[in-house]
Amino acid sequence: MRRWIWLSVVVAFAIAYPLLLSSPFQQRLGALVLLYAIAASAWNIVGGYAGQVSVGHVVFFGCGAYAAMGAYAKFGLSPLFGIPGGIVLAVGLAAIVGVPTLRLSGHYFSMATIAVAETMRLIVTNTEWLGAAVGLSGPTVPRNIFDLSFLSALPYYYLFLAILSITLAITWWMTNSRMGFYLRAIKDSERAARSLGAPASRTKLYAYMLSAALTSVAGALYAMMFGFVDPESGLGILISVKILIMAALGGAGLLFGPLVGAAILVPLEEISNSWLGGKGAGLTFVVYGAIIVLIARFQPGGLLSLLTRRSRSKVDTGAGYAP
Amino acid sequence: MLLEARGITKAFGSFKAVDDASVTLEQGDILGLIGPNGAGKSTFFNCLTGDLKATSGRVLFEATDITDFTPEQRAGLGLARTFQVPQTFEGMTVLENVMIGAFLRTAHRKEAETRARAVLERVGMSRLAEAPARSLGTPGRKRLEIARALATEPKVLLLDEAMAGLNAHEVRLAIDLVRDIHRSGITLVIVEHIMEVIMSLASRVMVFHQGKEIARGSPQEVTSNPAVIAAYLGTRAAKAAAGHTPVELMGGPDP
């Protein structure tokens, strides 16, 4: 019951936010929070639930971003039409990359994903057709509404909110389905899960592909909002880390963890940059870094774990099952 | 023939943990597998279930060659097992652990839950359904392993020391449970160091030593075999198995 009350408060706030804080910068901040929440929630499917810590998720982000900008720059289409292409690209890449890498354990998987992402970034940096280091830009002047190039952040905000809701719904559905159960089991003991008939590789691969698809949507939206992508901003490893950090900060493996993480980190980053960035002494990152360190130090399970721990139902295990 | 293994060998480097072992299992069997520690019993199990890839030899299930099948495929065919070193899903409740097994035969959460609860009832763990699995001790974990395996609705169930850590009374209850499982039409292979279990359950016994089969036969035949006594049982257990009373070990309690 408490859950539902909380949920409705959050939803009501999310819908009303742009009306409550209506300056263009605040609205854009809200939209960015949602955008990063989409990416971090997508990452959460494989990084949180399946326990496969991908540090190279930016490749899928890049698939979306490049597909959207490419649709415009190469074919004169609305970037919107790049989204399906981006999804196909991301899912295909996830399948190719996932088969060999998902069998790797722990750190090796993380490193392999970094290697894949860096390889892609370097390849794109050296590919003239994809704009090389210069990158690709979207329509500078919107031709019609489908170019999704708005002055106000309001349309972005509600678009992102809708897509975030879909992402969370998919995640929720997944965690409550067989796939979600299998993922959790595989995370604990792949060997046991397989002995019980859970097709470990396939399940992980599906999760990876699903996560890749959603991440690519985030990437496409990102590129559309900023009207630009280059290898650094579309495929740079820092974006992966940022996504991961948000999920971890809020609580990985929890439905709303990534949203909480994004809602804290994005404003923190933008506001500390706005206040301190101009001084040029690097103070922004001193503050930003210190806050992350403090959260990790005192709430290593993520902020949301504070709430959930308390609400975990109490069970009486009594004296076991013996007579 | 339900399950057949032909000439299984498993080598770790130059060391052969299982050396040319064969076994056939008929519908309705309870095969007991005994042997000294490190004889290769678990390794043999792992080759049957696909956990390990045998160095050579073939495994047949219902006349299908399953040597190259993955563990999950074999589970799908009806081959279930428990682990000697319990592989509990620590982050889940007892019920959820069993649901993972039940999901093999149904994709629906509700249905899986119903089946899992039924299995827990059967193994006498209903009261613990909502308990976190990590709170179980070793014996509890072992019983959970049986429940999970049962939930996959197997045709053959391989139990690797599933009763280790139970006291005498609990062993008796567990024997009843296994009988009950057997009666429901499941064929069993059991590895156990508790002779009472082997004596009262197994229809046939196979004895492993240094990766090789050294004896087979009825429980009585095997436990009176001098080679088995020398390699495995020791005099005390042999006597106990033969119906003798336990001898004093540590000089008895102080007066």
Added chain:
Amino acid sequence: MSFVLVQVIVGGLLLGAVYALFSSGLTLVWGMMNIVNFAHGDFVMLGMYVAYVVYTLMGGGPILGAPLATLVLATLGVVVYFALIRGIMKGPMLAQILGTFGLALLLRYSVFWWFGANFLSMPPNIVGGTYAFAGLRIEASRLLAGVVALLVTLGLHLLLTRTSLGSKMLAVAEDQTAAQLMGIRPDTMQAIAWAIAAGATGLAGALIANFFYIVPTVGETLGIVAFVTVSLGGFGSVPGALVAGLLIGVIESLSGYLIGAIYKDIVVYVLFLFFLWFRPQGLMGKM
């Protein structure tokens, strides 16, 4: 083989030794103690700055700078362990990424705040200039770094495999509770591991400073190389890191010379992925 090619390979080996040098600390905390350290590159950076400050304040080459950098960083390692890592270890692995990433930013920009963003550099040839023989040219500063790399790796390897201290450290890394049952105090071992790892990293920084530039963000560039080196070598294998470092150095050098420098990182990454395909445990890692 052409003469240039020999120079390329020798240069690659020296470069690789340097990679191995600044990866050795990471092998210890990440590979062996199982603690992800995203701030590793920034530890190298701090080592460089310490060496630079020592040089500007007191003059003298690495004879003074290197030991001091080792000492300062070792102390920092212990502080970081007690102030941050110990708390983080209670959480999941992600908390380590989170915490050490925050630490990386904190360190990087604290230095930035203090020293500014300008590129600094030790005077050229502070260590013995360049040796030329038989047409080959070898910088003394790189040679020194290479030799120290070999010594440090060897030392670490012996420590971990031959001493009871090493065995205790590994025990703590594997299972803190069980280690306590052996009468081992986990905090002590972890702190020692951090001191050694950070010290080695500081030493690496001080030596690299002699032929590299110094800037607060240099850790980013070096950190990722260390990551690849440690994982190619196999987490937990000190000799693996050495071999991987040398291998990467030579591959980079050769591919940079033969196919073009912009492709050299691609070659390294692809080779790394290819290796993982056949050896999922890295070059010398255990399963």
Added chain:
Amino acid sequence: MSGALLRIEHLEVRYGDLIGVSDVSLEVPEGSVVALLGSNGGGKTTTLNAIAGLIPVHSGSISFRDEEIAGQKAFAIVRKGLALSPEGWRLFVQQSVENNLMLGATPLHDKSRQATLLERVYEIFPRLKERRNQRAGTMSGGERQMLAVGRALMSDPKLLMLDEPSLGLAPAVVESMYETFGRLHREGLTILLAEQSIELALEVSDFATVLQVGKSVLSGTAAALAEDPQVQKAYLGVD
């Protein structure tokens, strides 16, 4: 009976909100073998782990040689001369058999005894000597059990605590292991034993305590308990 080496009074241990044991009292006289009995989940492991300092004590007292050790850190307790072969073995699976054993000798003050102790363990479990360089994680179940017990012996403890030492061991190995315990006992070692086989446990011990649902409900000499109808009924299945 000489003075109690270990004395536990009204021990309560919690796992978060869950209660592990609620009220355990027992005494281990110096030089004796004491058995801890009880069905699964009775609290044997919890009690042993609490003594060793692996789980915090919620209330009650644990004194070892008249020194309160409740609340002390596990590594400090071990150094006082208590050793535990824990449930689930907790071996260092990445390290070799011999390294595991040597780690067990960490609390020794007199390092020169390491070699002697190692030989003693190898004598009890020849299989371990055979496999001294194998990685502990690849050992069979029974071999791991031997290693865990052997490792606990390596610190040459005053009080040896064994959590189900015969679990998974072949009958002949159990036999020889208990013979060795008997010898060590005669040489003055004190043992606190949680053993699933009550028959065996009562046979080898001087005293026993029965735990039920986290409470110590019965204590006495092993001989007396073996005759106790309640024990017979509940644990031996004798009707």
Added chain:
Amino acid sequence: QDKVVKIGVIMPMSGGTASIGAHAKAALDVATDIINNAHPELGNFPLAKNAGLAGLGGARVEVIIADNQGNPATGQNQALRLITEEKVAAVFGSYQSGVTLTSSAIAEKYGVPFLNSESVAANLTERGFKWFFRTTPIATDFAKIYVDFLADIKAQGAKTDSIAVVHDNTEYGTSVANTISGTFKERGQPIALDVAYPVNATDVQGQVLQLKDKKPDVVIMISYTSDAILFAKTMQSLDYKPAVLLADDAGYSDPSFTKAVGKISQGVFNRSSWVVGPAGSPSAIIADMYKKKSGEEMDDTVARQMQGFFVLADAIDRAGSTEPAKIQAALKATDLKPEQLMIGYKGVKFDDKGQNILASGAIIQLQDGENYVSVWPKANAEKAPVLPYKGW
């Protein structure tokens, strides 16, 4: 007298290029000092004589600096903040071309003038923007300078037959290299060797050996500071000296470069629009003020930025208003003569696309330790070019 004109400045104040931001900050402090206070010593230099902007009744100029962190998205967010929250009259920035691209897009949407003084990507002025102005010369201008310079020294007897271009793979490195290669090819002298390398390299030995192997007469270096330092050190250790080492500004202009490796890079040529005039000239006075403020020598990048800022302030002054449209009109009408500038452009005058058609540059050479002197074109050269490259 209280009137304030706010100008938003977007610069990399953190990240790998943060030193650029730090230098720019100091330069803009000097520029606002010159504008806001009376500086009769600068003579007729625009906006110097009296305090504040005369056109706005002596209004003071206030600079609000925002950090783009080298990231296009952050740059855009900050542009939005400067425009909507800080209500700046114009935006100035943003160093990296990618950031300039995204941040100027916001200014365009809001109809606020955006002046750029240092990004060289060609496409910036090809977007049909109406609010975007750029004062700096771009790659085609550089290429022309190199062609002419090399022709001149060839006439003086230097060997310039084979040319190698060494560049990183950033947007700056590749686009400038491509333009230079194209221009030389048009003039019938194709580039003999193109050496591309990844930015922030850990090692450049392979590249130097390639050069040593192929022995080109002229090596054109297009590198940021980090790599420039490494190249200098590696060239020394491998004992490699081309006859003519010609750098394309960027890293080679950074005072950090000259401080770190100036002593082993003697004789390197560098492109620069910044040439200090004789003592007492506005440029010399400004350079002095800057040095006092920042502790660094003024370099080309920061000089171009400062000049760009003066152009913007001048336009606002002439507009006599902070209304965007009026400033835009004033910018379009800009026509500054060389003597009104602190930098060596031929003037400032924007075409329809917003590009300064009078931007130009000169060649300087590192001759006396850590300081560059202008050597080309002859007209305003302090000294004659010294050949060949001396190194250390």
